[in-house]
Amino acid sequence: KAGVTQTPRYLIKTRGQQVTLSCSPISGHRSVSWYQQTPGQGLQFLFEYFSETQRNKGNFPGRFSGRQFSNSRSEMNVSTLELGDSALYLCASRTGTGASNSPLHFGNGTRLTVT
């Protein structure tokens, strides 16, 4: 069974640009979550999508947005990039139905560098 796939693995952008990251969950998983990981702040929750609807949202500015497609694949977009957006962006999936006693499965992340 294929794991969570994130593309691209690395991105270098300049300030002011925008970027789109992609995530394909494990087959059958309907919940996709996004996290930002930095050395100083650790893992911070961005948002979660379930059946194409945003189910939870973290405390990030509106420049960060996401969506989920009918095949459960998800994208996140960051507009007007800032230096502080440099981070490892991790996507995670789980079955998502009912309670959250299904473990979260993570992809290998997209390393975004903003110069």
Added chain:
Amino acid sequence: KQEVTQIPAALSVPEGENLVLNCSFTDSAIYNLQWFRQDPGKGLTSLLLIQSSQREQTSGRLNASLDKSSGRSTLYIAASQPGDSATYLCAVSYSGNTPLVFGKGTRLSVIA
């Protein structure tokens, strides 16, 4: 505020030693707790998930315990190996469909 703390931030042990990693959480009304492993530059690998009604879970050389009343969990690694070197993160879920709250991890180095 719901917070998860992991102490120490880094730990170095000789190969073969048994070790314990600690995780504490401020709000004891958890739904479940999950331990992850992260290798440098990679994503997180789920190791163990303990439901709030459970006291411990075991997988191979790993044993995780949960004490809700004291707001603590421990991850016990038996007979450590250099391949166990990684960052170990603990994360707590407070209800069925809310996001996990992560600790900042303990970076473990097992020296051959």
